[in-house]
Amino acid sequence: MLKLFRFLKPYRWIVALVLVLILLQSLCDLYLPTLMSDIVDKGVIPGDKPYIWRIGGFMLLVTAFGTIVSVAASYVSSRIATSFGRDVRSKTFKHVSKFSLQEFDKIGTASLITRTTNDINQVQQVLIMMIRLMVSAPMMCIGGLIMAVSKDATLSLIFVAAIPILALTIFIIARRGIPYFRVMQKKVDKLNLVLRENLTGMRVVRSFNRGEHESKRFEQANADLTATAVKVNQIMAFMMPMMMIILNFSSIAIIWFGGLRINSGHMEVGDLMAFLQYAMQIMFSLMMVSMMFVMVPRAAASAVRINEVLAMEPVIKEAEATADNGDEGEGVEADEQPAAPRGVVAFDQVTFRYPGAENAAVEAISFSANPGEVTAIIGGTGSGKTTLLNLMTRFYDTGEGAVTIDGIDVREVPLEQLRSLIGLVPQKAMLFTxxxxxxxxxxxxxxxxxxxxxxxxxxxxxxxxxxxxxxxxxxxxxxxxxxxxxxxxxxxxxxxxxxxPRIYLFDDSFSALDFKTDAKLRAALKQETADSTVIIVAQRVSTVMDADRIIVLEDGRIVGNGNHRELMASSNVYREIVASQLSEEEIA
Incomplete structure (x- = not known):
C-alpha cells in the first residue's frame, strides 16, 4: 500500500496541516482530565466556587477549540483522501487504456472494473482513517501514559499488565482474519464477472430459458462471498468484546488500587479521576489501532491488486515518432521528406499465436493490399481472419514476420499515428451512450x-x-x-x-444487413473509398465476389489468392465455400 502513497505527494503540505490539527486536538484531549482534576482537588473539595467557574469556563474553551480543530482535520483529511482516490482512478484508467488485448485477456474485464472502483474505494476509505487515527492513536496512547505516570507512577503499573494482554489479543484476532480479506476481493471479482455476463447477455439468457441456471450461478457466487464475509466478521467480532473486557477489568483495578492509595494519602481524588480518564484514552487509542487492523488488511489486499495493474507493462510498446514514420522530423533534408501515406498494407511471412495457445492462429501469411483495390479475406470460423486485422491495428504484435504500411513495420509507427490511418469497423458493432x-x-x-x-x-x-x-x-x-x-x-x-482514413478494415461488417442494403452499401463504398485501401473480412461470398483480390484462409494458412474467377478455377476450398452458399445458377 505504501507504493500507492506516492499519489499523496501533491498534497504533502495539506497532510502536514492535518497532522498539526490532529496534534492540537490531541493536546486538548490530554489537557482536559488535568483541568478536571484541578477542579475536584482545588475547587470542589475546598468549596472554592470562583475557582470552579474559572477553570470550568477554561475547560469549555479548550473543548470548543478541540472541536473546531477536530472538524477541520476531518474535513481536510476527507478532501485529501477523495482527491487521492480520484488521482489513482484516473491513473489506473489511463494506464489500462494503453493495454493491449493480451493484458485484458490476462486480468479480465470484470477484475479491472473491480480494481478501478471497489479496490480504490477501499484504499481511499482507509486513508481517511489512517490520516486521523494513525497519528492521533499513538499520540493519545503515549501522551496518556506520560500524563498517567505524572499523576501516579505506582498505579501506572496496571498498564504493564493490561497493555500486553490487549496487544496480544489484537494480534491473534487480526492474524486469523487478515488472510480472508484477500480471498474476499477475489470473490468480489467472481461475483462481478457473473453479474456482468448475466446483464450483458440477458437476451441470450432469456432466449434459451437459462434464467434459473444464471440465478443459481449468481446465488453460488453470492453465497461464496457471503460465507467468507461472515467468517471474517465472526473472527473480527471477537475483538471488541475482548477489548471491552480488558478495558473494564483495567478500570476496576484502577479504582480498587487507586482507592487504597487515596486512603493511604498517596493520591488525591481528582488525580484518580484524571488517571481513570487517561487510562480510558490509552485503551481507546489501542481500540482505534485495532480498527485499523480490521480495515488495513483489506485495503492492503486491494492496494496489491491496484499496484499489479499499474505495474503491468503493455506488451504492445509505443514507438517513437520519427521522420521516417511520416512525421516532419528534424535533421531531414527537404528532398528526403517522406511522402504522404498511401496505405499499402503488406504481410511478410507473418506467424502469430495467442498467449498460452499450442498452435499458431495464423502461419506464414504473405500478401499485400493496395490503394484503390478491395482485398477480401474469407474462410471458415477460426481460420484467422479477424486475427489478421488485429495485427494490422497492433491490438496484438506479430510473433514472426512483419506487417508493414508503405514499407514501414507497424511496430515502428507510433500507435496514434498508425491508427489515424485506419478506419476499423469491428465484428461486434459497438455503440456508446x-x-x-x-x-x-x-x-x-x-x-x-x-x-x-x-x-x-x-x-x-x-x-x-x-x-x-x-x-x-x-x-x-x-x-x-x-x-x-x-x-x-x-x-x-x-x-x-x-x-x-487511408485504410478501411471491415471485419464481417455486413452480416446483419439484408442483401438489398448490402448491395447498395457496397456500391456507395466503392465510390467513397476509391483511393483507399479496403480490406474486408466476410462470411458471405456475395460480399467478396467483386473484390479485386480474395485471400482464402484455412487453419491459419493461405490456401487461395486471386479474384473470384481465378479462385473458382484454382482453389478447392473457395469452390466449396461458394457451393455452400450459392445455387448453380448464381455461380454460373
Whole structure:
C-alpha cells in the first residue's frame, strides 16, 4: 500500500496541516482530565466556587477549540483522501487504456472494473482513517501514559499488565482474519464477472430459458462471498468484546488500587479521576489501532491488486515518432521528406499465436493490399481472419514476420499515428451512450454536420435515422440496445467513414444487413473509398465476389489468392465455400 502513497505527494503540505490539527486536538484531549482534576482537588473539595467557574469556563474553551480543530482535520483529511482516490482512478484508467488485448485477456474485464472502483474505494476509505487515527492513536496512547505516570507512577503499573494482554489479543484476532480479506476481493471479482455476463447477455439468457441456471450461478457466487464475509466478521467480532473486557477489568483495578492509595494519602481524588480518564484514552487509542487492523488488511489486499495493474507493462510498446514514420522530423533534408501515406498494407511471412495457445492462429501469411483495390479475406470460423486485422491495428504484435504500411513495420509507427490511418469497423458493432451524431463523430471529433450526414448517407443509415423522432440527436442506449443489429453495423460503418482514413478494415461488417442494403452499401463504398485501401473480412461470398483480390484462409494458412474467377478455377476450398452458399445458377 505504501507504493500507492506516492499519489499523496501533491498534497504533502495539506497532510502536514492535518497532522498539526490532529496534534492540537490531541493536546486538548490530554489537557482536559488535568483541568478536571484541578477542579475536584482545588475547587470542589475546598468549596472554592470562583475557582470552579474559572477553570470550568477554561475547560469549555479548550473543548470548543478541540472541536473546531477536530472538524477541520476531518474535513481536510476527507478532501485529501477523495482527491487521492480520484488521482489513482484516473491513473489506473489511463494506464489500462494503453493495454493491449493480451493484458485484458490476462486480468479480465470484470477484475479491472473491480480494481478501478471497489479496490480504490477501499484504499481511499482507509486513508481517511489512517490520516486521523494513525497519528492521533499513538499520540493519545503515549501522551496518556506520560500524563498517567505524572499523576501516579505506582498505579501506572496496571498498564504493564493490561497493555500486553490487549496487544496480544489484537494480534491473534487480526492474524486469523487478515488472510480472508484477500480471498474476499477475489470473490468480489467472481461475483462481478457473473453479474456482468448475466446483464450483458440477458437476451441470450432469456432466449434459451437459462434464467434459473444464471440465478443459481449468481446465488453460488453470492453465497461464496457471503460465507467468507461472515467468517471474517465472526473472527473480527471477537475483538471488541475482548477489548471491552480488558478495558473494564483495567478500570476496576484502577479504582480498587487507586482507592487504597487515596486512603493511604498517596493520591488525591481528582488525580484518580484524571488517571481513570487517561487510562480510558490509552485503551481507546489501542481500540482505534485495532480498527485499523480490521480495515488495513483489506485495503492492503486491494492496494496489491491496484499496484499489479499499474505495474503491468503493455506488451504492445509505443514507438517513437520519427521522420521516417511520416512525421516532419528534424535533421531531414527537404528532398528526403517522406511522402504522404498511401496505405499499402503488406504481410511478410507473418506467424502469430495467442498467449498460452499450442498452435499458431495464423502461419506464414504473405500478401499485400493496395490503394484503390478491395482485398477480401474469407474462410471458415477460426481460420484467422479477424486475427489478421488485429495485427494490422497492433491490438496484438506479430510473433514472426512483419506487417508493414508503405514499407514501414507497424511496430515502428507510433500507435496514434498508425491508427489515424485506419478506419476499423469491428465484428461486434459497438455503440456508446450519447446521440447518433456523437457516435458517428467518435471517428472524427471535429466532424462538421455535413460530414456526419454524408458518412451516414454512404453507410445507408440516413433512412432509418430520419425516421427517428430526433434524427441525428436521437439518444443511443448503452450498447446500442435501442437500435437493431443492422442499424448498429451501419452506424459503425459511418463512424469509420467520417474520419476518411487511408485504410478501411471491415471485419464481417455486413452480416446483419439484408442483401438489398448490402448491395447498395457496397456500391456507395466503392465510390467513397476509391483511393483507399479496403480490406474486408466476410462470411458471405456475395460480399467478396467483386473484390479485386480474395485471400482464402484455412487453419491459419493461405490456401487461395486471386479474384473470384481465378479462385473458382484454382482453389478447392473457395469452390466449396461458394457451393455452400450459392445455387448453380448464381455461380454460373
Amino acid at each position: 450519447g446521440t447518433i451524431a456523437d457516435n458517428i463523430r467518435f471517428g472524427k471529433n471535429d466532424a462538421k454536420e455535413e460530414e456526419v450526414a454524408h458518412a451516414a448517407d454512404t453507410a445507408q443509415a440516413t433512412e432509418f435515422i430520419s425516421g427517428m423522432p430526433e434524427g441525428f440527436n436521437t439518444p443511443i442506449a448503452q450498447g446500442g440496445t435501442n437500435v437493431s443489429g443492422g442499424q448498429r453495423q451501419r452506424l459503425s460503418i459511418a463512424r469509420a467513414l467520417v474520419r476518411q
